[in-house]
């Protein structure tokens with residue numbers, strides 16, 4: 001199978017859970033320590049060999065485009081002051097990948113956003129990475145989306161990321177029914193968006209990483225809209241599942257939910273603890289704090 005080299009990042013949502021900040025700063029630009037959450041996603045795609053990246057934005061998302069652009073004023077100040085380290089950081093953002101943008105005209109959901117990628121992906125398979133899910137991998141672990149891409153490249157089937165969750169968390173995610181082909185690979189025959197815990201098929205929840213082929217567009221077009229009028233991406237995957245064309249992959253790595261305030265704060269603390277410049281100060285602070293509580 002052809003190697004997956006393209007990635008699509010839907011980033012058109014309003015980010016209402018993070019109001020008031022999202023009135024003027026889009027949620028993809030909220031930082032974990034000093035990097036916007038979107039940069040973690042872009043870095044994962046690049047590390048996975050996907051250097052052609054389409055970001056699907058919407059109104060009020062201009063600061064995403066500015067972030068990946070040339071910043072002449074800032075760079076010349078850094079150059080004059082001889083601040084090489086910061087200059088390198090700034091320059092790295094402009095050249096990180098070939099990033100393309102398209103605006104979703106009305107934010108009417110994930111499946112509609114994916115349809116905007118059709119001219120970009122053509123006949124090729126591609127990764128889809130949702131910005132709220134940050135996947136941290138270390139050591140020999142491959143980037144989350146590469147793990148799925150390898151599964152796609154071997155099997156030729158669309159592959160979704162799976163993570164085991166507790167019953168109380170079942171209603172937050174798409175849930176799958178399937179047959180384990182190995183420790184990590186699951187052949188999925190049914191997938192349902194956010195069921196009640198008592199209606200679960202399994203404790204395998206879908207996390208926002210997908211590798212799909214061009215047949216996904218046809219699947220979206222064949223999917224009837226929900227009673228609310230929106231075509232759900234998960235329902236389109238459901239058609240593939242019914243046709244024996246969907247796998248799940250229980251990925252290796254730690255996942256953070258940057259779309260939820262408490263988890264977002266936890267991610268900031270954990271990434272700070274991994275940063276050699278901050279680790280000691282943060283550890284001391286947390287230690288002192290727990291003694292006060």
Ligand code: G1P
Pocket residue numbers: 110130132133172173174193194205206207208234259
């Ligand atoms: C989206 C998807 C859902 C998936 C989840 C993973 O839901 O619709 O199928 O399980 O991401 O984070 P959201 O969290 O945007 O409501």
